[in-house]
Amino acid sequence: MSTTPQLSVQALLWTGHSLKVLDQRLLPEHIHYDEYQDGPGVAAAIRAMQVRGAPAIGIAAAYGVVLSVQQHFPAADWQSRVAADIATLAASRPTAVNLFWALDQLRQLLAENPVEPLSAVTELAINIHQEDLLANQAMGERGADILGDAKAVLTHCNAGALATGGYGTALGVIRSAYQRGKLESIYADETRPWLQGARLTAWELAQDGIPVTLLADSAAAWLMKTGQIDWIIVGADRIAANGDVANKIGTYSLAVLAKYHGVKLMVAAPSSTFDFSLADGSGIEIEQRDSQELLHKIYLDEHSRVTAWNPVFDVTPAALITAIVTERGSVINPGLHGVKSLAL
Numbered sequence: 001m002s003t004t005p006q007l008s009v010q011a012l013l014w015t016g017h018s019l020k021v022l023d024q025r026l027l028p029e030h031i032h033y034d035e036y037q038d039g040p041g042v043a044a045a046i047r048a049m050q051v052r053g054a055p056a057i058g059i060a061a062a063y064g065v066v067l068s069v070q071q072h073f074p075a076a077d078w079q080s081r082v083a084a085d086i087a088t089l090a091a092s093r094p095t096a097v098n099l100f101w102a103l104d105q106l107r108q109l110l111a112e113n114p115v116e117p118l119s120a121v122t123e124l125a126i127n128i129h130q131e132d133l134l135a136n137q138a139m140g141e142r143g144a145d146i147l148g149d150a151k152a153v154l155t156h157c158n159a160g161a162l163a164t165g166g167y168g169t170a171l172g173v174i175r176s177a178y179q180r181g182k183l184e185s186i187y188a189d190e191t192r193p194w195l196q197g198a199r200l201t202a203w204e205l206a207q208d209g210i211p212v213t214l215l216a217d218s219a220a221a222w223l224m225k226t227g228q229i230d231w232i233i234v235g236a237d238r239i240a241a242n243g244d245v246a247n248k249i250g251t252y253s254l255a256v257l258a259k260y261h262g263v264k265l266m267v268a269a270p271s272s273t274f275d276f277s278l279a280d281g282s283g284i285e286i287e288q289r290d291s292q293e294l295l296h297k298i299y300l301d302e303h304s305r306v307t308a309w310n311p312v313f314d315v316t317p318a319a320l321i322t323a324i325v326t327e328r329g330s331v332i333n334p335g336l337h338g339v340k341s342l343a344l
């Protein structure tokens with residue numbers, strides 16, 4: 001397994017009786033953890049994007065269920081109270097399927113262990129966390145194999161250690177490829193409006209001593225036109241059965257630009273990101289967030305007549321994707337072959 005450096009700062013820290021959440025809204029200026037002892041508190045942290053990133057919010061939700069069981073078991077009505085907390089966690093954000101995958105795993109285990117649930121759910125949540133790190137390291141090596149001698153890559157948003165159980169998905173591929181001495185140029189776009197690229201990816205790679213060049217989202221087309229970008233590498237929040245991918249807003253425009261400029265597009269995501277209940281991406285719910293995320297530093301007058309449209313994900317058709325890489329395998333040209341071969 002790769003011995004590449006990985007971010008020493010972790011998005012989530014489980015204490016056994018609480019979950020410490022790195023508040024990613026404060027990075028890169030401040031490294032600050034908030035501590036939660038209940039499920040609704042974790043749900044609020046996910047909703048507020050203190051913790052974000054598809055795998056990371058699934059892991060956080062799993063610990064949220066453990067905290068709920070710790071709080072309510074063995075009261076007579078513990079199962080209904082825990083079910084209510086699970087519903088609150090499920091309502092925190094709609095697009096990343098990893099959240100619902102994790103909650104389904106915990107729900108099933110609770111149903112199978114009604115007498116002594118606590119040790120079983122605690123073990124499962126910790127396992128989901130640890131397995132995600134191992135999956136990312138395996139995915140990183142697999143993706144680096146596909147990159148081969150590629151020298152320059154562009155990534156979007158943050159699909160790094162901060163968005164996962166560690167090491168990262170897209171950034172895991174970049175970490176593994178950089179360790180092999182192949183990558184010469186790594187570009188990260190800022191990823192408006194939440195700036196996951198500028199505030200999180202650039203910071204994360206710099207912490208590992210990996211050189212990274214930041215650019216405005218609107219500069220990506222000119223970089224592809226004038227630079228020698230070989231691959232765009234991104235994460236995912238939900239992948240439909242035909243290989244359509246929901247990811248951070250701006251991914252679709254990069255995919256269209258990549259097709260025009262002959263740049264390859266890799267999606268790196270763990271198996272928990274697939275939603276085979278959806279035939280294609282048209283059924284993926286796209287989260288709309290508060291318009292203030294766009295307006296808050298510009299239009300300060302609460303009576304301003306300016307509104308904002310703030311979808312925070314989009315869907316990239318499988319036909320625009322060159323490779324989908326998971327810890328279990330990869331598919332080249334998913335638009336031709338689908339992704340059923342990657343099913344768990």
Ligand SMILES: CSC[C@H]1O[C@H](OP(=O)(O)O)[C@H](O)[C@@H]1O
Nearest residue numbers: 052053054159163235236247248
């Ligand atoms: C491996 S992270 C996957 C995915 O999650 C991010 O969204 P957000 O920051 O809003 O949680 C982004 O879409 C990443 O690519």
